[in-house]
Amino acid sequence: MEIPQIRMHSQPAKIQIQTESAQLHMSQPSGDLTIRQPKAEISMRTKQGKLNIDQSQAWEDMNLLSAKKSIAKNAQAGEQAAAQGTARRARQGNALMRIENSADPIKAQAMENAFSEQKRLGITFIPSTFAVKTSYEPADLDIQVQTHQPVIEGRANKPMMQYTPGSIETSLAQRPELTIEVINTKI
Numbered sequence: 001m002e003i004p005q006i007r008m009h010s011q012p013a014k015i016q017i018q019t020e021s022a023q024l025h026m027s028q029p030s031g032d033l034t035i036r037q038p039k040a041e042i043s044m045r046t047k048q049g050k051l052n053i054d055q056s057q058a059w060e061d062m063n064l065l066s067a068k069k070s071i072a073k074n075a076q077a078g079e080q081a082a083a084q085g086t087a088r089r090a091r092q093g094n095a096l097m098r099i100e101n102s103a104d105p106i107k108a109q110a111m112e113n114a115f116s117e118q119k120r121l122g123i124t125f126i127p128s129t130f131a132v133k134t135s136y137e138p139a140d141l142d143i144q145v146q147t148h149q150p151v152i153e154g155r156a157n158k159p160m161m162q163y164t165p166g167s168i169e170t171s172l173a174q175r176p177e178l179t180i181e182v183i184n185t186k187i
Contacts, residue, residue, distance in 0.1 A: 002184040009179040016173035022166030029157040038148035049139035058127035088112075 059065065065073060092112075095105040 002186050005183045005185050007181040007183055009181070011174065011177040013172060013176035014174035016171045018169045018171075020167045023162075023164040025162040026159055028159045031157055032155040034153045036151040038151070040148065041146040043144045045142045047140040047142075050137040052133075052135045054133040054135075055131070057133065058131035061127035061131050 060069070092105075092109050095109065099105055
C-alpha cells in the first residue's frame, strides 16, 4: 500500500546587515595668550644735604679776627683801658689831696705805677674746645613710582569637529525557500 507523504523542506531567509561606524574627530587648538607689562614710571627728586661749618669762634680764639671785629675789639679795649686809667688817676689824685690823712700816698702810688701786673702762667688750648660749630641738614629724597597693570589678552580657539555619519545597509543574503514534495512511500 502506498501512502502519500508530504515532505517539506524550508530554508529560512538570512538578512545581511553591513554597518559602517560613525566617526567623530575632535581637536582643540591651544588658546592664544599675550601678556605685556608696561614699564613703571619712576621719578626721583633730591634736595641736597647742607653742611654748615662755622669756625669764626676758632679764628677769634687764635686772635685772627676780621677787620671789623678787630677794630671793635681794640676800640672796646681802648675805652676800657682809658676808663681804668682815668679812674686810677682820679683815685690817686684824691689820695694826694688828702695827704694829711694817709700814711704815705706817694710811696704807695710809686709802687703801684712802677710794677705792672704779672702774667698768669697756665695751659690754654687754642682754639677752645667746640670752637668750630657744625650743623647738617640731611638730604631729602622723594621717589614717586607709577605702576601699570599688566595687559593680558586671551583668545580661546573653538574646538574643531569633523563628523562622518555612519551607515547601515541591509540586504537579503539568502532568500527564504519552502519546498513541498509529495512522496509515495510503500508500507
